[in-house]
Amino acid sequence: MSEKENKKIEALKSKVQDTLLSSLGEIKGFKDPAKNPAINLMSGKLLKSNFFRNNWKFIAYITFLLFCYVGNRYWVDGHIRRIKELTILVDKERAININSSKEWSSISSQSNIAKLIKERGIELEEATTPPFEIK
Numbered sequence: 001m002s003e004k005e006n007k008k009i010e011a012l013k014s015k016v017q018d019t020l021l022s023s024l025g026e027i028k029g030f031k032d033p034a035k036n037p038a039i040n041l042m043s044g045k046l047l048k049s050n051f052f053r054n055n056w057k058f059i060a061y062i063t064f065l066l067f068c069y070v071g072n073r074y075w076v077d078g079h080i081r082r083i084k085e086l087t088i089l090v091d092k093e094r095a096i097n098i099n100s101s102k103e104w105s106s107i108s109s110q111s112n113i114a115k116l117i118k119e120r121g122i123e124l125e126e127a128t129t130p131p132f133e134i135k
Contacts, residue, residue, distance in 0.1 A: 114126060
């Protein structure tokens with residue numbers, strides 16, 4: 001066969017494939033396997049194509065967002081850990097405060113103050129008359 005005949009045969013093959021694919025495209029649910037990104041990824045055609053060259057800015061942006069996401073997660077985990085530590089510390093301090101206020105209220109009651117004054121020998125007397133306002 002001559003070169004002219006080979007070219008004609010190749011042109012005829014591509015024409016038949018195009019018409020076959022276009023007619024199959026009209027059939028409901030048919031998908032061209034060459035256009036399927038999963039097949040292109042598995043076969044390695046995606047790496048051969050200019051996909052990365054054409055979309056390098058978007059890929060760099062997505063990579064940057066991934067790094068920000070991971071960094072933010074570590075930052076938030078550190079703050080959550082610090083919040084838990086401070087919550088435990090606040091609970092302990094609250095318990096100490098409650099105990100202190102309980103002791104202070106029992107010490108500063110009127111009967112305990114009168115008893116302490118007598119024990120220490122201070123010459124003070126309890127008021128028998130209620131206080132009154134000066135007008």
